Amino acid sequence: REYFKEKSLRVHLSGIIGGMIWAMGLSFSIIAAEQAGPAISYGLGQGSTMVGAAWGVFVWKEFKGAPKKTNWLLTLMFICFIAGLALITMARNI
Numbered sequence: 887r888e889y890f891k892e893k894s895l896r897v898h899l900s901g902i903i904g905g906m907i908w909a910m911g912l913s914f915s916i917i918a919a920e921q922a923g924p925a926i927s928y929g930l931g932q933g934s935t936m937v938g939a940a941w942g943v944f945v946w947k948e949f950k951g952a953p954k955k956t957n958w959l960l961t962l963m964f965i966c967f968i969a970g971l972a973l974i975t976m977a978r979n980i
Contacts, residue, residue: 929975
């Protein structure tokens with residue numbers, strides 16, 4: 887209860903708006919799944935995670951100054967994630 891009293895109305899409204907945006911995206915994903923199939927719909931939905939990771943690495947430079955091995959791990963992460971999305975999306979044909 888104290889948490890809700892400590893935060894301003896602006897903080898609470900941003901959380902509510904964020905939840906509304908998420909709910910709208912989920913609704914559209916469910917609608918799209920009926921037309922495109924669940925595999926493609928899931929693949930597109932998870933693509934947002936890849937966009938977030940790319941922004942973190944390339945725009946915000948979250949790993950700047952990290953050991954060189956980190957770059958190899960990030961590259962491997964991007965390759966595996968994209969390959970996984972591709973395989974999930976192609977699963978509609980199975």
